[in-house]
Amino acid sequence: MLHILVVDQGGALLDQLTALAGDAALYRFESVTVEEAYASLQQRRGDLLLVDDQAGECTGIALLHRCATELAMVVPLIYCTNSIDKEMIDAAFAAGATDVLRLKGMSADLFGRSLCYALEQVRQRLKTNSMLRTIIDLVPGMIYVKDRDGRFLLANQATAEFYGTSVSQIIGTNQAYWHRDVDEFALFQEQDRKVIDHHEHIEGMIDQLTTPDGVCHILETSKIPLSFFDGNVPAVLGISRDITENRRLQKAQTMVMAALDAAADAVVITALDGTIEYVNLAFERMTGYSAAEAIGQTPRILKSGHQDTAFYREMWKILLAGETFRAVITNRRKDGLLFEAEETITPVYDEHNHMVAFVAVERDVTEKKKAEQALRSSEERFSLAAEGSNDGLWDWDIVNDQVYVSPRVYAMVGRDETSGAIRTAADFFDLLAAADGQSGLLKRINRHLNGLTEYFSHECKISSEDGKKNRWLQARGIARRDEAGHAIRMAGSLTDITVFKQSEKELVEQSLRDPLTGLANRKMFMNHLTSAIHASDVHGDYQAAVLYIGINRMKELRTSMGDTLGDRLISKVARRIRDCTRPSDVFAYVHSGEFAMLLPKVQSQHAAEIMATRIDKAMGRPFRESAQQIKVSTSIGITMIDHSSSRVPEYVLRDAALAQSEARKRSQQYSLFDQRMHDAALQRIQLESELDDAIAGHQFQLYLQPIMDLQHEVIAGFEALIRWMHHDRGMISPAEFIPVAEETGQIIEIGKWVLRQAFQQLCKWHGMGGVRSDLYISINLSPLQLADEATLQLIYQLLEQAPFPPSHLRIEITESAILEDAEYTRSLLGKLHECGSRLYLDDFGTGYSSLSYLHSFPFDVLKVDQSFTFKIDSDPATRKITESIIQLGTHLGMKVVAEGVETEAHRNVLIGMGCHYGQGYLFSKPLPPEQAETFIDTSCLHVAGQGYAEKP
Ligand code: C2E
Ligand code: MG
Ligand code: MG
DSSP states (O other): OEEEEEEOSTTHHHHHHHHHHOOTTTEEEEEOOHHHHHHHHHTTOOSEEEEETTOSSSOHHHHHHHHHHHSOOOSOEEEEOSOOOHHHHHHHHHHTOSEEEOOTTOOHHHHHHHHHHHHHHHHHHHHHHHHHHHHHHHSSSEEEEEETTSBEEEEOHHHHHHHTSOHHHHTTSBHHHHOSOHHHHHHHHHHHHHHHHHOOOEEEEEEEEEOTTSOEEEEEEEEEEESSSGGGOOEEEEEEEEOHHHHHHHHHHHHHHHHHHHOSSEEEEEETTOOEEEEOHHHHHHHSOOHHHHTTSOGGGGBOSOSOHHHHHHHHHHHHTTOOEEEEEEEEOTTSOEEEEEEEEEEEEOTTOOEEEEEEEEEEOHHHHHHHHHHHHHHHHHHHHHHHOSSEEEEEETTTTEEEEOHHHHHHHTOOTTTTOOOSHHHHHHHHHHHHTOTHHHHHHHHHHTTSSSSEEEEEEEEOTTSOOEEEEEEEEEEEEOTTSOEEEEEEEEEEOHHHHHHHHHHHHHHTBOTTTOSBOHHHHHHHHHHHHHHHHHSTTOOEEEEEEEETTHHHHHHHHOHHHHHHHHHHHHHHHHTTSOTTSEEEEEETTEEEEEEOSOSSTHHHHHHHHHHHHHTSSOEEETTEEEOOOEEEEEEEESTTSOSOHHHHHHHHHHHHHHHHHTTOSEEEOOHHHHHHHHHHHHHHHHHHHHHHTTOEEEEEEEEEETTTTEEEEEEEEEEEEETTTEEEOHHHHHHHHHHHTTHHHHHHHHHHHHHHHHHHHHHHOGGGGGOEEEEEOOHHHHTOHHHHHHHHHHHHHOSSOGGGEEEEEEHHHHHSOHHHHHHHHHHHHHTTOEEEEEEETSSOOOHHHHHHSOOOEEEEOHHHHTTTTTOHHHHHHHHHHHHHHHHTTOEEEEEOOOSHHHHHHHHHHTOOEEESTTTOOOBOHHHHHHHHHHHHHHTTTSOOOOOO
């Protein structure tokens, strides 16, 4: 029997139905109100609902709608109407009607079949629904349908589980209810509305969602609009997949990959058959194969052939037994180079404990192996070096304060290795420090440890036990530091430098000794001088004397004796002077032929004068050298060191030397230094620099002094005498500046100037003709000029060019020019003579006055020095000598000129002695060229009619 609920207006439908049904046993009709129908259906009472189109205050369609949406429509809903309005019929179906029946004229049979059909339809729908339900509940992802407000119209099991509830609980609830985060929900609702309102499709969108339990999930969602859902409510169908775990795994995997790539060791994953599935970056670096090249291959690509098949068999045996395999394997890179790899291969298991792969970790140990090898050889070398070296070796582990010293160190420091073991820094360094009590050792170590010195070095003296034998040791070392720069280790050597120290001492001593005389040298003397000056600084009354001792005429002696004998003579002189000294005196050889002596702690300069006299006396006896008796004299300069003297040792010695040269000039035994000597020396220096200016600034003038023919009283020629017209000092005599110019070499330039002047003068006179063209000019040549090649060349050249006979240019030289090197001078003079020049021996009688020179050198004229002339009328002895010189000269075929003829008496005596020529103030002072010309004119007038003088 079918229980049929009937909702109608006033019972008309029920009557109609009862009439139509006929067989009362088949149907039971119950008339209900809309509310009652709803309530009954909710309780699942009634098999069918028939709704009249005139059903009460609420239309039948509205009721259908309500039932269809709110109740799950498990009961067929049949809309009964007599209308044939199509719109209304459509509306009924749209509202959820299972069928629409027009009862009017319907047979009982049709009615019954219609009801059966409706029932079958609902049953079919329920069947389909439950099937779909089962399907969507089986789907692992979330499937749900929501309306525009976010209410769940459908949700599968996965959705319910996701929200932690049941399907029945979730249906009809608003999604907002399940969301903790308001913003999150707002976002979803906005998405849903977009889909519903704009019919948009969303695919694979990633969202983040927090469930009521507070867990954050990542969802991948696709959404489509649904227009056909129950009751045609606009809705959205969503399918979401919770990919939180996926993501986590993905991230973990990425991190693992990054870690593997960052690893220094190569990692290879192979399948069980050995096919490479993964390699990391280190593998690419180590082998030269890129991941793309390696994957798909087997590790055989690295095979070097250094491992035999037995090796690999063993490897597979271990691996397949599920154990880890470890070995150092020689592999070959892609480029063919071999490398040593420390390899660990481990089997990998899946969750079912099935072996699925192998992971191999390889470490390149080529460098390590090399380093180990190097270390082994270096250790070997070290121990060999330690054994073979003469030096001791030490090594100090600073961090642990452990010292190792090689056996040689024990021998060097005189320790027994067993009883006096050296184990700590204190053991070792105390030994060295105590050796000579030097505290500088620790300071040096610390300075090096603190990075202030490049290496540590220390010298110490160790005495043997009996104290008789000293040994010098040098410790050297260098520290190793950690990254922060702290010294952690220091190692070095210990060297026996005794021999070196001895020779160093000898060298120092040698460097302070003069090898010729064995005396102290200048350097050592200066050291003593410095000490004496220092003593006078400290003690106000301290006095010391310095003597500068020069051997007179040393140059000449050397020239005549030769160097070897000269040196021997100096040694002998040195010995004799040394015998005059006390032990405290310092006696040194400071310059060629010159000595210095320091008399420390004297009362006055008298002590120095006594010493000077003593030395002079010691020189009294001649020296015997090669069967010759040689007379040696000295000149001595004395200066004192006291609080008022110079503080500079060089100046003190210079003062003494100045006093010595003064003594020599004045032919005194000794001379005491006084400030004027210094001033004069300064003046000389001043003069020297002014001479330079004079040469450049044409401050010279050539004066001419007539040389007279005494017999005929006529002018024979002139001597050229230079004058310096100084801008401040007026005319300066050559006697003052020529010696300076000779000393400095400036005489060469000056001399050339004189030569040219004289030459010009002669050219001029020659051009003028008459008496002038017969006159000669003699010029003075210093020894230095005579030795100067350029000067000689100039003379030759001038003589060659001269329009006048070469005999008009005459040359005066003094004896000292010959003494330097007699042979050489002879050849030079010979050449000059051959050129036609006439040669004068000047100032005869003042020097050696060697008569042999007169004979062996090509002199034409002899000039008797004015010191003779001055005395010929007053001193019979001088007169005698002068007469002899004139006679000798004449005898040797020379002409004789007397210098310094100042008086008539001089002239008369000279004429009486047969002297040929005279030069002196009696006739004329040296004159400037113009005045010399005037002199020629007047003198010619004077002798007019007597003819010209015969030329010497
Ligand atoms: P000297 O060659 O022996 O020259 C003679 C010196 O005696 C000249 O001095 C001259 O002025 C001076 N004299 C001449 N007659 C008398 C006299 O009756 N009484 C006195 N008391 N003296 C007289 P001066 O000119 O001062 O020259 C000095 C020395 O300078 C010269 O001695 C000569 O050695 C040197 N000298 C001068 N000019 C030159 C030169 O151009 N070159 C070189 N190398 N030396 C020169
Ligand atoms: Mg002269
Ligand atoms: Mg002279």
